[in-house]
Amino acid sequence: MSTGTTTQKITLAKGLNMGLRKAMEDDPKVLIMGEDVGKLGGVFRITDGLQKDFGEDRVIDSPLAESGIVGTAVGLALRGYRPVVEIQFDGFVYPAYDQIVCQVAKMHYRSKGRSPMPMVIRIPFGGGIGAVEHHSESPEAQFAHTPGLKVVACSNPIDGYWMIQQAIASDDPVIFLEPKRQYHADKADLDEAETPEPLFTSRVVRRGTDATVLAYGPTVKTAMKAAEAAATEGTSLEVIDLRTLSPLDMGPVFESVRRTGRAIITHEAHVNLGIGSEVTARIQEQCFYSLESPVLRVGGFDTPYPASRIEEDYLPDLDRLLDAVDRSLEF
């Protein structure tokens, strides 16, 4: 591993792969578990090469049962391991839901802190890849509603590299959401010598004055594009990458909204009871007198994820976001 300050251009997939490798090198208790994570390196190749280098005992191809994967990971965590579970696609996390919500989330509490659950559950999430049913879901709100879990979403290669390591280092269970359609989309410069920001923080990724746009995971890019487009028309949007969904890091959000007076939140998950509803409820509570218009939400519609030929209509895009910005400004 280099110790200098050389940087390299990496994709999100690469950042995650490097981060996992680093975590495994740093701590022999870190294990990777999931379907096809071994020789294949996962269907998205995020664990590529890890089984070859760390062996079958640390990179474990599991029988095809998500409850089994998470349930055995609970046992391994009780034995002192730090399992990193890969769920192959967002839509396949539900068979493990009981283990996650009743066991992973509650073990620390139930045991009065004696049985920590240092587990990471990685979920490639979101749509836009032209897939069949169940491959484009955004299940984050359901986990964020569950005390005992922490939920984060990365949005770019550099965060991918750092956040996965921070999540693995966390003694709390972390649902780790990866925007699958960004895996190979963009490259960024990684400087391994940098000190990353703490995991459970949101981040202002673009400064602006007229309205605040909140996003996470795949919609950060959309929000940034919207801000660029708006700028050409003289509207200055501030963009915040929430990064952490539970806990929410509302400080920077409140600060921003108090300045701009307007907020729009966007995510791919259904609007109804999505993260946006909680963020909205908190903003209206804490920034009541600063708000010049209602907080607006631009999300996936309240329908099941549609057939992929019309998924671009389901997904919040630049236009719908700008439309909401306009509505907010014109309110």
Add this chain to the structure above:
Amino acid sequence: MSTGTTTQKITLAKGLNMGLRKAMEDDPKVLIMGEDVGKLGGVFRITDGLQKDFGEDRVIDSPLAESGIVGTAVGLALRGYRPVVEIQFDGFVYPAYDQIVCQVAKMHYRSKGRSPMPMVIRIPFGGGIGAVEHHSESPEAQFAHTPGLKVVACSNPIDGYWMIQQAIASDDPVIFLEPKRQYHADKADLDEAETPEPLFTSRVVRRGTDATVLAYGPTVKTAMKAAEAAATEGTSLEVIDLRTLSPLDMGPVFESVRRTGRAIITHEAHVNLGIGSEVTARIQEQCFYSLESPVLRVGGFDTPYPASRIEEDYLPDLDRLLDAVDRSLEF
């Protein structure tokens, strides 16, 4: 069955039992499935006597597997039956989560309406009964976030009687929440000759002018008591029983909040991403200029459900509700 206008005093448990019986009499396709629903009549005796009268083929004791129960109910629905599934306690619905979210909720959509899922999933929910872990959960938000499901909560004996029949008659899958600690708490007069209100409607249960309190299931009673208490101090609270959580019936809520200018919502579920967050987000969007103070939420804290000796501290009660009313009025 009586056809006159005689009324009888019934508990919620009795109302549900009578409603189920009526539905089974009316439609031979209605089946009851679950753990211990047969001879025992369910651990809460809601299905008491039904197996005796309708036989083992219509009141089906199942192997102990919730995914199995719901999954086989899907098959029975596809064959033209109308299964009414009992989940023994709220905390045990999670093994069935995948079947509910990926199959029950999506079958109608997936099949373009050709394979309806007229299924009711009854869940005794909420706390306050001094139980051990997993017996006091409020999982409604997770289902309400799922398009394709409808979610309702009854709060009193009369609604129990009517709503269960309406839910069974619905061609959509309904998650039917029953406030277990009210099962035997109060009695009310049932007049079977009445025409019930439609299922998916909220209802103003007390008129008031100073603030609107929104509740459902077990917290309706708390809200009513709070309103009485507030009245003695000269504060007039309007109370709305939401009854339907997905879809939400916001019309009466908006109308009320526009009048009172203030809203407080209460539920036992965790505040974070509970139904209250969605209701709040909608109110601030639709009643922006009417609101004189932020919408406040009084819910279960964002901790796992605690040991029962302190559950009264976890649960929203009269005092916490009145405290929020005060904060709203004083804002």
Add this chain to the structure above:
Amino acid sequence: MPDFGPDLVEVFGPSQADGGPELIQLLTPEGERVHHPEFDLDFSAEQLRGFYRDMVLTRRIDTEATALQRHGELGIWAQLLGQEAAQIGAGRALRTQDYVFPTYREHGVAYCRGVDPLNLLGLFRGVDHGAWDPKDFNFGLYTIVIGAQALHATGYAMGIQRDGAVGTGDTERDAAVIAHFGDGASSQGDVNEAFIFAASYNAPVVFFCQNNQWAISEPIERQTRIPLYQRALGFGFPGVRVDGNDVLATYAVTQAALNRAREGSGPTLVEAYTYRMGAHTTTDDPTRYRLSDDVEHWKLKDPIARLEVYLRRNGLVDDGFIDALKQEADELGHHLREGVKALPDPQPLDMFAHVYAEETEELRVQREGYAAYLETFEGAQR
């Protein structure tokens, strides 16, 4: 740490790729008709030609779809190459009143049930999640969450019991259900719960597992250390392993299992021992995890080739038949190629259709809001 892995290979490896002694076979890979004390059947020439035709056409559907995916017409395609006999054998053993719960790979069974393969292609193209009415063909929609449908099948079978359509002796009436799933899916809780429910209620369901040796990159020995058909023994109903590349044996065994179900004798697990010759789907790259030797070995067991040898050797087909069939396949290919491009794309507002049997007010508002929003673009490029 102790060595707890490698000995698995002894149980199932390429060396045992013939399925072991318990394998039921009526037609050898060399095209020889062999006999079986329990599961033998007399097949008419017409039946045999029918099987052959079915398999050839099914393969054609698969290769056309694979090509169409390569040409960008489908988002993805789940290939069945090598599994034609398993699917045709099972599909042809069904009666009209039987009901099928497929996975995402049951193209051959769909074909047997009369579903236009264009509908299958549409799903993988992304025009919808399922275009046929299950009730028209007694063929359920493709299920992608692995194993979930095993429970649906069991429940449906419980419905058949309640309808009194089991064990009456009336062959037009007695019905059974077949639940398809893969070797990987056999590890899912849902599949095992289906075994429990089916056994408990003695439901008329046949669990038909195509053990194609792979669950994406994971070999069968990750899911079980003993032959998979033996799983059933633990649940108290019979399991049987049939040569899934032998259409005759698969037909005979599935028919026997369906008959058991229809007559009221309860569930059976049929393990069709076969091989996924292609990739898991068109996005998969099997060279990363399996040996080409293994694939070569299985090529010798090709389900179509062996029946063709048998038919030709016994003079049951002539060149005319083969040519006519080739032409039929070409026409089918043409139908698919032209048809897929002509499949109407869904319209944006279709997204809102059928979420509920009774649309909710809030969804109506959302739909109308989006419609109004779309109108603001009026012809303009979004």
Add this chain to the structure above:
Amino acid sequence: MPDFGPDLVEVFGPSQADGGPELIQLLTPEGERVHHPEFDLDFSAEQLRGFYRDMVLTRRIDTEATALQRHGELGIWAQLLGQEAAQIGAGRALRTQDYVFPTYREHGVAYCRGVDPLNLLGLFRGVDHGAWDPKDFNFGLYTIVIGAQALHATGYAMGIQRDGAVGTGDTERDAAVIAHFGDGASSQGDVNEAFIFAASYNAPVVFFCQNNQWAISEPIERQTRIPLYQRALGFGFPGVRVDGNDVLATYAVTQAALNRAREGSGPTLVEAYTYRMGAHTTTDDPTRYRLSDDVEHWKLKDPIARLEVYLRRNGLVDDGFIDALKQEADELGHHLREGVKALPDPQPLDMFAHVYAEETEELRVQREGYAAYLETFEGAQR
């Protein structure tokens, strides 16, 4: 509709309540020592008296707790009456380094591991969700979601493998895991997935199922139509049925299974054939669903009585021993009665403790907010 229920009764009914021919027994209900070709062991007098003492004290814990629930000191209690031999036999077969994953009814095993029974009572009283440190006793917290712990056990066993604590031949080092669950739980997907994972990885875990014939009101035949221990055969590892009311046989069989696990030979399913003499819990009313005849039948098989007969008949205990034990039990009862009332109630703010290893800012705010709110009542009655 066809009749698909009643014949089930033939498989398991009161008539077969002796467990059938495959039942392993070392001590008959009449207190006669019988021998078994595979599972016999020599027991010292001290060991036998120990088992007896363990069972008597365990029963005392149970009856005291039941009484305390009646007196309103506990919210609920899950009784183990009748299952003492199954639990003591299993519990005593463990070595220190072995690890236990219990259900909610494993009071006898908890006792064997040294957990103060007051902690168990505390849980049912509602003072917490589990008061002991699992690591201190290698005894996990009670698990209420049925079957979930079978997977935890399997994962923990995979951890033992990774730690190289299997098959080394070092009896201080080689470890195994035991997963407890009930007959009802055997229907859960999680338990069956645990079988699959354990078999696939050859994990050192013993699945110990107390088949007490009932899952609340549902008889065993709703869960399985064949003897439950045979479930294991479908997954490729051994299953065995032992007389769960015979502490000697349970001990011998569990020890053998644990040894298999420790030496690296993988999982075993032990079905301890027993009977829930009491209600499911103190809130249950079994007269609604089962015959008192059945209960009477099982009374004759009482696990404690039969060992007492044997001990007395062979002069291994005298009245002095029995009296001393009675006194010990009385002291235990006293400890529980006094102790339970003295259990400190949790404080409101405890609710916020240990949600996370690292408390979140938002939870801190919520906690402090509630603390401030509580202070506004300052001594006043809320």
